[in-house]
Amino acid sequence: MASEGLAARMAAVGLLGAVLGEGRLMAQVLADPQGPLAGLPPGDRARAQRLALAVLRHVEPADQVLAPHLRKSPPRLVRDAMRLAVVEIALGGAAHGAVNAAVEIVRRGKRTAPFAGLVNAVLRKVPADPFAGLPPQRMPRWLRQPLVHAYGRDGVTAMEAVQAMTPPLDLTLRAGAEAPEGAVLPTGTLRLEEKGQVSALPGYAAGGWWVQDAAAALAVGLLAPQAGERVLDLCAAPGGKTLQLAAAGAAVTAVDLSEPRMARLRENLSRCGLAADLITADALEWQPDQAFDAVLLDAPCSATGTIRRHPDLPFVKDGSELPALVELQARLLDRALGMVRPGGRVVFCTCSLLPDEGEGQLAAALARHPGLRVERVALPGVDEAWWTAEGGLRLRPDLWADRGGMDGFFMVRLGL
Structure with missing residues (x-):
């Protein structure tokens, strides 16, 4: 039996x-x-x-x-x-x-x-506390080495400790919506320790919230969309940021290459009673009819900042895709800058811990585009130490480690 x-x-x-x-x-x-x-x-x-x-x-x-x-x-x-x-x-x-x-x-x-x-x-020989005294799982050499160079050994070890933990579930809430019981983080995200079946949680059916890591949710705050603004969400799926933009009252156009992922976004918009113009297309080829007030680009990347939620990544990836990704990110950022009106703004972000996909992209973009400027925006709950000297926001898994950490991200707001 x-x-x-x-x-x-x-x-x-x-x-x-x-x-x-x-x-x-x-x-x-x-x-x-x-x-x-x-x-x-x-x-x-x-x-x-x-x-x-x-x-x-x-x-x-x-x-x-x-x-x-x-x-x-x-x-x-x-x-x-x-x-x-x-x-x-x-x-x-x-x-x-x-x-x-x-x-x-x-x-x-x-x-x-x-x-x-x-x-x-x-x-039968395994002790009751088998991992006592053992260090947490280390990231693979191709990733760990550049991270040690960027953040130091202690910083990387702290990240690895968080990545060994089962991550909590983060929800982005609509104002006044029914929500499960949880802890509200300083940035406004609701964090749940006990997940259960997501679709069975209070407020799900009514569209009062959606699943979104606390770090990812900060990108829209950095963009600061205003009601009625025309906002483009490039590489939008699975759509947490599209939902945030729509909930803020913006007129959102969401573009992504993947039809299955866009179908998921369409379902979430319907559940939450929100609207956006969804376009399945290659962001490098698609051309809008007119410029936007603001563009949010969450560019394809190594996703090394999401290992706490996707621990399979270190076993499947080897870093060989990085040069092509860095080139693609630069091309997409140039496209995004070309789709915004004069005086508008672009937020560029990647869920990567690697500086080549964050701080390096910012430096290269400023060199390619004379007159481009970095804009800092006050974000509730964001520690001053999280900002880089150049004005970007560097988020790491070991931030809020005592609360369960967060995904690793780099994000920056650029003004034209």
Whole structure:
């Protein structure tokens, strides 16, 4: 008889195999109708995803716990099942259930069944607090090295500590809307520690709020849209900033290349009773009929600032895409500057920790465009230390670490 939660644990091991073994992004695997979650009920799907993400945040320390008991590396599925058990124990799960499930998962595979005894023997030796004294998982060398250069070793270690934590859920609220109970951050974002099913939370059906990390929500505050202004949201999907702009009363045009992601934005606009003109197009080719009062560009980037929520990224990316991304960001920023009226403003942002995708882009843009100026705007709850000397806003995962951190972002407002 299968132990309780076995289906979700088996699916979690399948997700780990897709990410760690096949090099696929978690989002791609979750969207695969034939993937490890196929046929699972919603509760098991959600649990499998939570378990897999937890393991991805702790692969390195889990392997350190297992290494003394393994003379050679077992097959990947066996190792992933053991990693899952170790992480469950470390996070306070019942050791008995975690060990039995790992043994059963291994026993069910034709090629892995002979390892069931090994799994049982090794996991019985795992201490009750397996990660005690171990440092948090380190970022890969291609990312860690430039971050140490930019922020120092202590800063990077602090980021890694936050990335090892399960992130809270952040909501952007509409004025006067019903909302779940949570802590309001200094910047106005509502933060929930216990998530549950998002669509079942108070105020969801009425469109009173949407999910959006506290750091991401600051970009619209920096743009400071006014009611009636014509505002362009470039690279808009999945649309949290579009919703903010529309809720502020702006006449919003949202442009994005991905039709599936735009469909999600369309659904959220409908749920929230908000309106925007949605255009599926390549931002480098699309041409508006007239200039906008303001443009918000959240450019495609390495997404290295979102590892706390997407711990699969360090295992899938290797930094090879960075030169092309940096070039694309510069081209998109030039396009954005060309779509705003004289006297208007552009906010450029990336959810990256790498200076080449933030501070470096600002310096290059100022050199390319004589007369372009940086504009600072007072933002409630934003610490003075978060601003760079050049006037950009540098956000890092270890800011508000005692509250659960935030995504890493660079954002700057430019005036013409």
